[in-house]
Amino acid sequence: MSDAAGRMAECCRRLADLGLIAGAAGNISVRLAEDRVLVTPSGLIKADLGSEDMVEVDLAGEVIRGQHPPSGELGLHLQILRSRGDVTAVIHAHPPVATGMSVAGQEFDWDVLPEMVFLVGRVPVVPYGAPGTRELAKLIDPFIEGHDTLILANHGAVSMGASLDEAQIRMETLEHSAKIVFTARLLGRVSHLSRDEVRRLEGLRPNRDRSRGLLDGPAPGHYKPPKES
Numbered sequence: 001m002s003d004a005a006g007r008m009a010e011c012c013r014r015l016a017d018l019g020l021i022a023g024a025a026g027n028i029s030v031r032l033a034e035d036r037v038l039v040t041p042s043g044l045i046k047a048d049l050g051s052e053d054m055v056e057v058d059l060a061g062e063v064i065r066g067q068h069p070p071s072g073e074l075g076l077h078l079q080i081l082r083s084r085g086d087v088t089a090v091i092h093a094h095p096p097v098a099t100g101m102s103v104a105g106q107e108f109d110w111d112v113l114p115e116m117v118f119l120v121g122r123v124p125v126v127p128y129g130a131p132g133t134r135e136l137a138k139l140i141d142p143f144i145e146g147h148d149t150l151i152l153a154n155h156g157a158v159s160m161g162a163s164l165d166e167a168q169i170r171m172e173t174l175e176h177s178a179k180i181v182f183t184a185r186l187l188g189r190v191s192h193l194s195r196d197e198v199r200r201l202e203g204l205r206p207n208r209d210r211s212r213g214l215l216d217g218p219a220p221g222h223y224k225p226p227k228e229s
């Protein structure tokens with residue numbers, strides 16, 4: 001279909017190889033033009049997708065071209081692409097360690113590693129919404145502006161970027177960092193970077209003018225997990 005489609009198929013394989021998605025889970029979208037988006041199909045094993053499997057839709061979600069139905073999370077992708085003109089690609093995956101922290105009711109420590117501050121930024125936890133629903137697309141809405149990566153409580157994560165490479169780097173960095181944070185928590189102590197260092201790293205972010213200051217965002221503790229049952 002296009003170079004973008006081939007690159008999306010490659011990204012799906014990479015996400016599967018890294019264990020960030022399993023089976024038919026996960027989805028990717030790439031903006032082709034102002035009102036044209038290429039998205040992965042619903043239901044198929046993502047690691048096996050070819051470029052011909054991608055589905056072209058408009059920003060209202062109408063299918064323009066494709067042999068399969070579009071991703072069940074199309075609403076979430078379009079919500080982001082409609083709100084953020086600077087975003088060209090969106091990845092939704094189920095990174096096990098980053099997602100596991102939300103299952104444990106824990107927030108993500110974003111200010112402990114330089115690459116997290118520089119490449120990913122603050123990662124809010126979006127309250128749980130059933131996958132593939134309008135409710136989930138609505139729940140992410142307040143978090144889209146000023147964040148490039150989100151954790152969806154008890155579900156997975158979303159990363160976005162000015163290119164598919166950028167979105168992929170953010171998703172991979174998120175999970176890699178989650179493993180490091182998880183290790184630190186197991187060892188019994190998480191040490192944070194100084195506020196000055198976070199500010200300095202933030203200043204190096206490519207889209208720092210758009211991204212909310214890490215130290216100026218919602219206070220840690222904004223995420224209230226549901227009570228244990």
Ligand SMILES: [Zn+2]
Binds near residue numbers: 025026094131155156
């Ligand atoms: Zn999902």
